[in-house]
Amino acid sequence: FLYFIGSSAQESIQTVNSAGFFQISHITDTMTVENCIPSDANEVSDTLHGRDATKEHKRQDQRQEKLPSAAPTPLIFFLTTWSYFIAASWGYLRDLFRHFVWADPDLHPKPGYGKLATGATDFFSRRIYRRIRDCWNRPVNTRAGRVIGVMERTSDPGNRNFEFTGNTIPCVNLASYNYLGFSEDIPSVTEDNLTALEQYGTGACASSQEGGQSQVLKELEVETAQFVGKEAAVVYAMGFVTNFSGLAPLFCKDTLVISDSLNHASLVAGVRVSDGRVKVFKHNDLGSLERTVRRSIIDGQPRTHRKWKRIVILVEGIYSMEGEILDLPRVVEIKKKYRCLLYVDEAHSIGALGATGRGVCEHCGVDPADVDLLMGTYTKSFGSIGGYIAGPAKLIADLKRYSGASLVGDTLHSAAAQQALSSLKVMQGKDGTTIGRDKIARLKDNASFIREELRKRDMLVLGESESPVVPVMVYEYHKLAMFSRECLKRNVAVVVVGYPATDPFEMRARLCISAAHTRADMQRAIDAIDAVADVVGVRYALPWPFRK
Template sequence: MTKLLTNEGTSTINRVDLQNGVKNGPVRSNLRQKEFKETFEDAPLYILVLTYLNYGILTLFGYLRDFMRAWRLEKCHMAEEREEQKDFVPLYQDFENFYTRNIYMRLRDAFNRPICSVPGATFDLMERVTDDYNWTYRYTGKAIKDVINMGSYNYLGFAENDEESLASVEEVLRTYGAGVCSTRMEVGHLDKHKELEDLVAEFVGVEAAMVFSMGFATNSTNIPALVGKGCLILSDELNHTSVILGARLSGATIRIFQHNNMRTLEKLLREAVIRGQPRTHRAWKKILIVVEGIYSMEGSIARLPDIVALKKKYKAYLYLDEAHSIGAVGPTGRGVVEYFGMDPTDIDVMMGTFTKSFGAIGGYIAGKKELVEYLRIHSHSAVYASSMSPPTTEQTIRVMKCIMGLDGSLKGQRRVCQLAQNTRYFRQRLQDMNLITYGNEDSPVVPVLMYMPTKVGAFSRHMLEKKIGVVIVGFPATPIAEARVRFCISAAHTKEMLDKVLEELDKMGDVLYVKHSKQRRSSRNHSVVYHDSSVKL
C-alpha cells in the first residue's frame, strides 16, 4: 500500500528551519518549462460600475415583482408550500430562489436548448416557443438544422456519426448489451473494462488505472477514499464542483489558495508543516494538493512544474484533474503533463474523464498499482455505482487507440494538431477584435467576457438566429460581474465555420459594446497562418 493511502505523516521537513526564515519564494522546477502565456485582463472601471448597476436595477424590479406575487397581482410559477405548511420549516427557500425567479428565468431560453442530433461540429436543435417568459415551452415539431456547435466539449471531434468508425461499437453492443446492470464489486467487471484500464495506464504513462461510469463521481467518490479526518486538502479556488463536493465529503480540513498563485500555495504549505493540525499541532496525516489541468470556466492551464516542485519540497501529494486537458493539449494529446514535458510519475493521482475528447462517458483514476488496488476496494463508485456500459467502453478504447496510433493510422494525431491550430487561430482573431478573453493561448476553452447578464442573453439569441450555438455562463457559476460566453473549440471545426462565428462575434461586439481590451496590437503575436488539411479527419 502506498504512503498516500496510509495515515503516516507526510512531512520530514525540519520545522525550525522553516520558522527561522526559509523564504525562498515559489520553487522553480528544473524541468524544461513551456513558454507560459495566459491573459486575465480587467475590464474598465466604468464597465464594472454599470454591471453592478444593472444587477441593482434587476434586483429592485425583482423585489417589486415578488411583492406583486405575494398579493396575487402576478402569477407565481415557482413551487410554493401550501398555507398549512408555512408554519413549519420552509420547503423552498425564498431568498435562494430570488435569482432564479427574476433573472435566470428571463435568460432561460438561452440555456437548456434540446439537441436532436449528434453533437458534432454542427447539430440540430428542437424549435420551441414560450408564452410565459420561459417558464414553460411549446415545441413546434420543427428543428433548426446545421447549427455550428461552439459549446460541446467535443475537442477532438470524436462525437460523430461515422458508420465505419463505429462498427466496433455496434459489435460490442450486440455482444454485451447496452448496460452491465451491476457494480464492479459484484458481476459488473467485464474484460472490456480491463482492456480499457490497461490502455489508459499505457496512454498516461503510469502503472495502473481504474475506470468509472461517471466523470463527476470519479472526483466526488474517490477523494473521500484517499483522505479523511486529520488530513489537509489544498484546493485551487476555481476547482470544479465535483472536486469541492469530494473534498467536503472526505471530512478533511480544506484550505483554498488563489488560482494558479504559487506564492499563496507555498504559504499554505509552509504553515501546514510548521503549525500542523489546529489545537493539537500534530502533523497532518496527509497533505493533498488538488488542481485541474484546464479550468473549464477560465480556460487557464495549471502551472504544473511549479506545483510539482512545491509538492516535492514540502512532501505533499498531488491530485490532478485532467477532465478537460486529457486529449486536448500536449503534442500527442496526453494532457498537461505532456504539455510541460514532465514525468507522469511525479503526479500521485491522475484523474481524467472520457466525456470530452473521447466522445463517451465515464472517468478514470491512474497512478501506482497500489493506489489503484486500494481504490478497487474502498471507492464508493466501485462498490455502489453501475459499471461503464460496454458500448461506451468500446468507444473510449477505439478513440484512445486512434489517438495513440494503434489503429495503424494518423487520424488521431491529425485531430490533435488540428485542434491546436484551430485554438490558436480563434484566440488570435479574438484578440485582434479587442475582446477580453481569459485563459492560456493553447487552451481550447475560450471565455469571452461580456460582464452584464442582459448582454450574454442577447448575444446567445442573436447567434442562434445565425445558426451558431453558444454557451453563456453567469452567476453563480462565475463571479457576479463576470458573465461570459464560453467557446469550446473542436478539431472538427473548419476554417469557414470559425470565420463565420468570428464575423458574427465581431458584429455583436460592436452592438453590445464589449470590446474593452487595452492590449496593444503591436504587443501581440503575429497572426496565425491557418493551414487547411485535405486529409479527412
C-alpha cells in the same frame, strides 16, 4: 524570530516514505503513512527565509501575469452592479404587485404544498434566472458534431413554459466538449461500438464488483493506465462521480487538502464528503500555494497543532471556466520541496494537450511519476462518458474496494467503454492511421486561430493559445442573455456562464473548440461573434471611450 519558527517547525514534523502515498487511512489504522513534510532543518529554514521565491520562480509567475484577467475594472463593476440593481428592483416591484393585486402561484402555492425554495434563492430563481433561462437547456436532435441541430422553441413572456415549433436550427457547434471530434462518425470506432452493443447489450445492470466488469472495461483500464504512464487505473461511469466518489475514501481526518480556489465542483464535493481538512489558495497563484503549504507545516492541525499525516495539492490541468493551463513544473517543484502529494484533474487536458494527447504532463514536459494521481474523463476528448483515476497499483486496488461508486454504482456501459477504448487506440495510431495525430494537431491549430482572431477584434479572451476552452468575457447580466440569443440567430451555438458557476461579476461565454471544425466553420463563427459584439457591446479589451 525566524530561527525560532524554523526550530519549532523542525521539531513538529517528521519524514515520509513517499512510496506509501495516500493509502486509505481512515479505514484501518494500519494503512496510514508517516507525515509528508521535509524533516531536514536546513531545508525548512531555507523555505522560511526564502519569502518570495527565486528569480526563476518569479519569471515563471510572470507567465501567469501576462494572461488576460477576468477581474472587472471599476467601471465594469459599477455597470454590472447597476444591471443587477435594475433587475432586482423590477423583481421586487412585481412581487409587491403580485402579492397585493394579482395572486401569483409562485408566491402562494397550492394548499398542502410547500415552496421548493425560499428567501433569496427563491427570488433569484424567479426574478433573475427565469427571465433569461431560455439561454440554457436547449434541446438538440443531432449528434454533438461540428454542426449541431438546435430544436427551436418559443416561450410565454415570463419564460415559464416552452413549446417546440418543429423547426431545427443548424448551428456551428461551439457548445460541446467534442475536443477531438470523436463524436463524429469514424467508421472503425462506430463498428467497434456496434459490436460491443450487440455482444454486451444496453447495460451491465451491476457494479464492477458484482458482475459488471466486462472484458472491454478491463481492457480500457489497462490501456488508460499505459497511456498516461501509471501502473493501474479504475474507471467510473460518470466524470463527476470520478472525483466525488474517488476522493472521498482517500483522505483521513489528519489529511490536509490544499485546493485551487477555482477547482471544479466535483473536486470540491469530493473533498467535502471525505474526512480531510481543506485550505484554499488563490487561483493559479503558485506563490500563494507555496505560502499556504509552508504556513500549514508551521501551524499544524487546528487547536492541537499536531503534524499533518499528509498534505495533498489538488489542481486541474486546464481550468474549465478560465481556459488556463496549469504550470505543472512549478507545482511539482513545490510538491517535492515540501514532500506533499499531488492530484491533478485532467478532465479537459487529457487528449487536448501534448503532442500525442497525453495531457498536461506531456505538454509541460513533466514525468507522470512526479504526479501521484492523475484523473481524467472520457467525456471530452474521447466522445464517450465516464472517467478514470490512474496511479499506483495498490492504491487503485484499494479504491476499487472502498469507493462507493465501484461498490454499488452501475459500471460504465460496455458500448461507452468501447467508444473510449477505440478512440484511445486511434489517438495512439494503433488502428494503422494518422487520424488521431492529425486530430490533435488540428485542435491546437483551431484553438489558437479563434483565440487570436477574437483578440484582434478587441474582445477580452481568457486562457492560453493551446487550450480548447475559449472564454469571452461578457460581465453584465443582461448582456449574457443577449450574447446567447444573438449568436443563435446567427446559427452559432455557444454556452454562456453566469452565477453560481462563476463570480456574479465575471460572467462569460465559453466557446469549446473541436478538431472536427473546419477553417470555414471557424471563420463563420468568428464573423458571427464579431457582429454580436457590436450589438451587445463586449469589446472589453478596448478602453471605454473607444468601444463601439
